[in-house]
Structures are given as structure tokens and as C-alpha cells.
Amino acid sequence: MKLFIREHLPLLFFTLVQLLAVxxxxxxDGYDHPLTxxxxxxxxxxxxxxxxxLRYATHRGFYARLSRPVASLAESVHRHEPAPLPAALSELLxxxxxxxxxxxxxxxxxxxxxxxxxxxxxxxxxxxLSVIEMITQDAGxxxxxxISEEADRLRRGLEMALYxxxxxxxxxxFSVDDADLKRLVSEAVHEYRRYFIRSHVYPExxxxxxxxxxxxAKWMRFILEQLLNNAIKYSAGSGQKVTISAKKxxxxxxxEIKDRGVGIPKADLPRVFRPFYxxxxxxxxxxxxxxxxxxxxxxxxxLHHGIELESAEGQGTLVRIRFR
Numbered sequence: 335m336k337l338f339i340r341e342h343l344p345l346l347f348f349t350l351v352q353l354l355a356v357x358x359x360x361x362x363d364g365y366d367h368p369l370t371x372x373x374x375x376x377x378x379x380x381x382x383x384x385x386x387x388l389r390y391a392t393h394r395g396f397y398a399r400l401s402r403p404v405a406s407l408a409e410s411v412h413r414h415e416p417a418p419l420p421a422a423l424s425e426l427l428x429x430x431x432x433x434x435x436x437x438x439x440x441x442x443x444x445x446x447x448x449x450x451x452x453x454x455x456x457x458x459x460x461x462x463l464s465v466i467e468m469i470t471q472d473a474g475x476x477x478x479x480x481i482s483e484e485a486d487r488l489r490r491g492l493e494m495a496l497y498x499x500x501x502x503x504x505x506x507x508f509s510v511d512d513a514d515l516k517r518l519v520s521e522a523v524h525e526y527r528r529y530f531i532r533s534h535v536y537p538e539x540x541x542x543x544x545x546x547x548x549x550x551a552k553w554m555r556f557i558l559e560q561l562l563n564n565a566i567k568y569s570a571g572s573g574q575k576v577t578i579s580a581k582k583x584x585x586x587x588x589x590e591i592k593d594r595g596v597g598i599p600k601a602d603l604p605r606v607f608r609p610f611y612x613x614x615x616x617x618x619x620x621x622x623x624x625x626x627x628x629x630x631x632x633x634x635x636x637l638h639h640g641i642e643l644e645s646a647e648g649q650g651t652l653v654r655i656r657f658r
Contacts, residue, residue, distance in 0.1 A: 342386060353378045396420035449499050456496045463489055483532060490563060497556050498629055504636050508550040515589065516541040518551060519578050522558035526566065533570035535593075537562075540579040547587050547657040553633050560626045561591050561653050567622075568615065568651070569595030587657040598645035606643060607631040 357371050396419065463485055470482040500507050516539070523530075523537045530537055547554075565576045574594035581588055598606060602613035609628040616622035627643075634641045640656035 342389075346382070349378070349382050392417045393420060396423065445502075449502070452499050453496065456492050456499075459492055460489070463492070482528070486528060490559075493556070494560070494623070494625060494629070497553075497633075498625060501629060501632055504633070508553055508637070510548055510550055510637070512546045513549055513551045513554065515545045515547050515580055515587065516543060518554055519558060519580075519589075522555055522562055523578070525559060526562050529563070529566050530576075533566050534573050535566050535569045536573075536575050538575045538577045540577065541589075542580070545580055545582070545587060549637055549639065549657060553637065557630050557633055557655070558591075560630050564626060565591060565593035565595065565651070565653075568597075569593045574650075583656075585658075589655040589657070590652060591655075592650060592652045594650040597647040597649050597651055598643075599647050603643070603645060 353375055357375060361371065396417070466485045467482065467489075470478040470485065519539055519541060523539065526537075562576065562578075569576065572595060576594075577590075577592045579590050579592075581590075596615065596618075599614050602611075602615070605611045605613065606627050607630075608624075610624040611628075612622040612624040616624060631641060634655065639658060642654040642656070643651065644654070645651040
């Protein structure tokens with residue numbers, strides 16, 4: 335209604351000026367009957383009010399659509415009024431909606447093809463990596479050890495790329511069930527055992543037997559591996575421990591991963607979960623991609639868990655995961 339009134343205010347002003355101009359012409363021509371002039375003015379306004387009422391009745395849906403935001407694109411179409419302007423607008427919106435749908439479907443097909451190719455390529459790359467790891471596993475040569483270290487780095491990068499690609503179809507790729515927390519942590523620590531040894535950092539697991547959490551075991555293992563990767567990378571060469579502990583707080587289970595590494599500068603803390611943000615440590619440690627913590631936060635949110643990060647420069651970092 336407000337939009338209708340605002341749009342027709344200029345027309346109301348123009349109509350009043352027009353009626354007064356006609357009355358002035360007759361008045362100056364010598365026709366000086368005030369009651370007749372008032373009646374003519376009233377009659378003109380009455381006809382104009384009837385026109386406005388008819389127009390509002392035939393365009394009410396049109397103005398309501400323009401005044402109220404729609405919840406979805408589909409809601410903006412499939413409404414047909416008999417008046418020419420609303421009908422033309424509906425036809426235009428439907429045409430634009432069809433074009434948008436066609437464009438969206440085209441991009442979705444391209445994205446699916448790209449993701450399929452990426453997943454297949456990552457899995458194909460794992461085969462030669464496995465062969466390299468088998469060749470270098472028992473070799474005592476220092477060069478073989480370097481090759482093995484680089485192969486581990488490649489594997490970790492491929493795993494991150496694979497899980498980042500799966501993030502878009504997360505709802506189709508997760509299953510929440512009871513999982514033994516100590517077992518999940520032990521598997522993640524075992525996966526990174528060589529990285530721990532090479533970096534002179536040592537894991538310390540303080541989790542009681544029998545602590546169970548409701549989560550997706552596969553995704554949670556990936557989260558733990560990413561957090562351990564960061565803890566080791568930023569503690570390398572320190573000879574310190576990375577402590578993984580768990581405790582119960584009322585109905586929640588809280589998992590803590592604490593390292594004694596370089597820590598995160600205070601200015602970087604609010605932005606560590608942003609994609610591609612590496613911060614000051616990213617410039618010092620060239621392996622940083624800025625995607626690890628971002629993917630971790632995205633998965634944690636989708637699993638309806640909670641994550642907190644505390645850190646002080648030079649004192650290490652504490653990551654706390656809360657299983658609700």
C-alpha cells in the first residue's frame with residue numbers, strides 16, 4: 335500500500351493542478367458560481383479516487399511483490415495478474431528465472447565433472463606414492479629417507495585436496511555413529527609416527543578407555559590428522575611433546591590437543607579459520623596453505639561439534655574440540 339501511494343502522489347498532484355487550472359479558466363471567463371465549481375472539483379476527485387481504487391485492486395499483488403522480499407527465487411515467479419504491467423513483469427521474471435536455472439545447471443555439471451576428475455586423479459597419484467614408500471621404507475640411505483619424507487608430504491597434501499573436494503558433498507559422505515575416542519586418536523598418531531620422529535616431537539596421549547563420542551569416524555580422523563600436522567610442523571626440532579587429552583564436562587566430551595611450539599601471534603588469532611589465511615607463521619613456514627584449519631572448522635560445524643583455539647606466541651597452541 336505504501337509503495338502504491340508513493341508512486342501515485344505525483345499523479346494526484348498533477349490531477350489537482352489540472353482541475354484547478356480548468357476551474358480558473360472558467361472563473362476568469364466570468365463563470366462565477368462557487369458551488370458549481372466546488373461540485374465540479376469534487377466530481378473530478380471522486381472519479382480520480384475511483385480510478386485509483388480500481389488500479390489498486392488490479393495491481394495489489396504486483397505492489398505486494400515489490401514491497402516484500404522473497405524467501406526464494408521460485409517464489410518470485412508463477413504469479414499472474416490480469417493487468418498488463420504485472421503480467422509483463424511476471425513474464426520477464428519467469429524468463430530470467432529459466433535462464434538462471436539453465437546457467438546454474440550448466441555450472442553444476444561442470445563442477446561435478448571437475449570434482450570427479452580431481453577425485454580420480456588424487457586416487458591415481460596415491461598408487462605411485464605407495465610404490466615410492468615401499469621402496470624407501472627399509473632403505474638406510476639418507477637420500478632414500480629424504481625421498482620418503484617428501485612422499486609423506488605429498489600424501490598429506492593429496493589427502494587435504496581430497497577432503498576439500500568432498501566438502502561440497504559432505505551431506506552425502508558422512509555417517510554419525512558412536513566412536514571410541516582413544517582409538518581415533520591412536521590411529522591418527524600412528525599415521526603421523528614418522529613425521530613425529532623426523533621432527534623430534536613426541537606424542538603424549540592421555541585419554542581414558544571407554545570414552546565414546548557421537549561423530550563421523552572418517553572425518554574426525556581427518557580433523558585429528560590436520561591438527562596433529564600443525565602441532566608437529568610448528569613444534570619441529572623442539573624436542574617437546576604434543577599432548578592429546580580428553581575429559582568429560584557435564585554431558586560434553588572435550589578433546590584437547592596442545593603443543594609447545596612457536597604459537598600464533600595475537601593479531602592472527604581471529605583469522606586462523608579463514609580460507610587461505612596463513613598469517614605470520616605462514617611466511618616463516620613455507621608449507622602452510624591456509625586451508626587446513628579452514629576445512630577443520632567447516633567439518634566441525636557440519637558435525638555440530640565445537641572448536642576453540644588458544645595460543646600465545648612462543649608458548650604453543652591449544653585446540654579444544656567439544657563433542658556435544
